[in-house]
Amino acid sequence: EGSQGPPNPKRRKQRKEKKAEAVASLQKHRKLFGDAWLSFLRLPLTSSLYKKVLTSLHTRVMPHLLNPRLLIDFLVDSYDTGGVVSLLALNGLFILMHEYHLDYPCFYGKLYAILEPSLFHVKYTQRLFHLMNIFLSSTSVT
Numbered sequence: 001e002g003s004q005g006p007p008n009p010k011r012r013k014q015r016k017e018k019k020a021e022a023v024a025s026l027q028k029h030r031k032l033f034g035d036a037w038l039s040f041l042r043l044p045l046t047s048s049l050y051k052k053v054l055t056s057l058h059t060r061v062m063p064h065l066l067n068p069r070l071l072i073d074f075l076v077d078s079y080d081t082g083g084v085v086s087l088l089a090l091n092g093l094f095i096l097m098h099e100y101h102l103d104y105p106c107f108y109g110k111l112y113a114i115l116e117p118s119l120f121h122v123k124y125t126q127r128l129f130h131l132m133n134i135f136l137s138s139t140s141v142t
Helices: 009-041 047-064 068-081 083-100 107-114 117-121 127-136
Strands: none
Touching: 009 047, 009 068, 047 068, 047 083, 068 083, 083 107, 083 117, 083 127, 107 127, 117 127
16 A cells, blocks of 8 residues: 555545535435425325325335425324324324424324224224334323
């Protein structure tokens, strides 16, 4: 390995500028990603697509948004729908409450209200029990 000589301040500055550009580019992509998703969620979705979106929103979309709190209206509206759609909106809402400090005081009241016998006979029953375990054992959300 040959000696590279003393550090070159100009080269160091160029590397810093390149890193700053990369970060700015990532932020721009995340903003565009979020804008695209918010626009998509305003479209009329089929029941099947609506459920599919809700099942993956918390893992495939929220982590990549600059501001996941922008999903509050969509998730609250979904939660207010009732039935299976409410169940599927639970995870996203809980993440907003737990990780992004969303204040949603009627969460548990509505959670208990959707627990009807018919909800225990749907495709997502296992998910319901898993989420209930998480919600009811959480000490950070009241």
